Amino acid sequence: MNWITNYVRPRINSLFSRREVPENLWSKCPECGSMLFHRELTENQHVCTNCDHHMPITPRARFAALFDGGVFAEVQVPVPVPDPLNFRDQKKYPDRMRAAQRSTGEAEAMLVAEGEVGRTRIVAAAQDFNFMGGSMGMYVGNAIIAAAERAVERELPLVLFSAAGGARMQEGILSLMQMPRSTVAVQMLKEAGLPYIVVLTHPTTGGVTASYAMLGDVQIAEPNALICFAGPRVIEQTIRETLPEGFQRSEYLLDHGMLDRVTHRKDLRDELVTILRMLMGEPPAVKGDLPAPDPVGALAAASAEEETPEGEPGAAHDKPEKDG
Incomplete structure (x- = not known):
C-alpha cells in the first residue's frame, strides 16, 4: 500500500462520484x-x-390526507374568459397567471373533488393560497357553483376549505360579483337540505370572509388562523388604537361566537367524519370498521356520468392500475 492507493485514488473517486445535494x-x-x-x-x-x-398546504395534499386512501376524482369547472378587462399593472394579468400556474402546477386557485371520507361520500373544494394569494376570481366563483351543483345533483354534503387574501383585483367588479354568486350556490345547498361545512385556514380575509366562508352550517377553523374582512393593520391605522393580542385569530373568534370549533389539522378528518355522518343521518363510524377503499371502484363511480377526456380538468386523480 502506498500514497497513490491510500490517498490519490480515493480523492479521484470522490471527485467523480460527488453528487449535488x-x-x-x-x-x-x-x-x-x-x-x-x-x-x-x-x-x-x-x-x-x-x-x-x-x-400552508396545497389542495391536493389536503385531499390526499382527507379522502379514504387518498383517492378522489376531480370535478370539472367551467373555465372563464382569461383576461376580461385586459388588466395590466407591473405585469400583464396573463403573465401573472402563467407564473402562478408554473409555480403551483395548478390551473387556478381552487380545486374541486369528490370522494369518500369515512365511507361517507362528499364533494370538497379547497383554495390554494400560493396561487395569487388564493384570490377569488371568476374561476373560483365557477368552482363553488360547480361544487354546489354536483352536491345537489348527487345529494352529497359540501366541505369547503377557505384560504384567500380576498377578491382578485385584476378582474375588478367581475371578481366582486363572485360574492353574490357563491352565496346563491350556498343557498342551493340549504334549499336541498344538504350540509355545508366550512374549514377556515390561514389566512381567510376580504370578500371571501364576507361571503361563502362564513355561511357554513358548521364553522371550523385551524389553530391561529387569521380570519377577518379588513386586516388588523388597516383597522389600527383607521381607529388609531392598539388591538388586543390574538385579535381576529381563530381562537379569538371562537371565544366570541363566530366559530363552532378550532381543530388541529391532524384531528380534522376524524372530526369531519363525525359531523358529516351525524348531519347525513348515518350511524357513527367505528374505529377499525372502515375497510380499505377500492380506488378503481371509487373513481369509476365518481366519473361514470362525466366521461371526461384524458388530460382535461375533471380527469380522475392518480388513477391506479390493477395488479396483474
Missing part, C-alpha cells in the same frame, strides 16, 4: 425558526413538529 430538503418554520426535514413535514401534514404551527 437538493436545496429543498429542509423547510424553516416561520413561527419558531426550526429546520424541518421535508419528508417529516409532509408526513405531519405541513404542521411544525416543534411548535404546532400550521403551514
Whole structure:
C-alpha cells in the first residue's frame, strides 16, 4: 500500500462520484425558526413538529390526507374568459397567471373533488393560497357553483376549505360579483337540505370572509388562523388604537361566537367524519370498521356520468392500475 492507493485514488473517486445535494430538503418554520426535514413535514401534514404551527398546504395534499386512501376524482369547472378587462399593472394579468400556474402546477386557485371520507361520500373544494394569494376570481366563483351543483345533483354534503387574501383585483367588479354568486350556490345547498361545512385556514380575509366562508352550517377553523374582512393593520391605522393580542385569530373568534370549533389539522378528518355522518343521518363510524377503499371502484363511480377526456380538468386523480 502506498500514497497513490491510500490517498490519490480515493480523492479521484470522490471527485467523480460527488453528487449535488437538493436545496429543498429542509423547510424553516416561520413561527419558531426550526429546520424541518421535508419528508417529516409532509408526513405531519405541513404542521411544525416543534411548535404546532400550521403551514400552508396545497389542495391536493389536503385531499390526499382527507379522502379514504387518498383517492378522489376531480370535478370539472367551467373555465372563464382569461383576461376580461385586459388588466395590466407591473405585469400583464396573463403573465401573472402563467407564473402562478408554473409555480403551483395548478390551473387556478381552487380545486374541486369528490370522494369518500369515512365511507361517507362528499364533494370538497379547497383554495390554494400560493396561487395569487388564493384570490377569488371568476374561476373560483365557477368552482363553488360547480361544487354546489354536483352536491345537489348527487345529494352529497359540501366541505369547503377557505384560504384567500380576498377578491382578485385584476378582474375588478367581475371578481366582486363572485360574492353574490357563491352565496346563491350556498343557498342551493340549504334549499336541498344538504350540509355545508366550512374549514377556515390561514389566512381567510376580504370578500371571501364576507361571503361563502362564513355561511357554513358548521364553522371550523385551524389553530391561529387569521380570519377577518379588513386586516388588523388597516383597522389600527383607521381607529388609531392598539388591538388586543390574538385579535381576529381563530381562537379569538371562537371565544366570541363566530366559530363552532378550532381543530388541529391532524384531528380534522376524524372530526369531519363525525359531523358529516351525524348531519347525513348515518350511524357513527367505528374505529377499525372502515375497510380499505377500492380506488378503481371509487373513481369509476365518481366519473361514470362525466366521461371526461384524458388530460382535461375533471380527469380522475392518480388513477391506479390493477395488479396483474
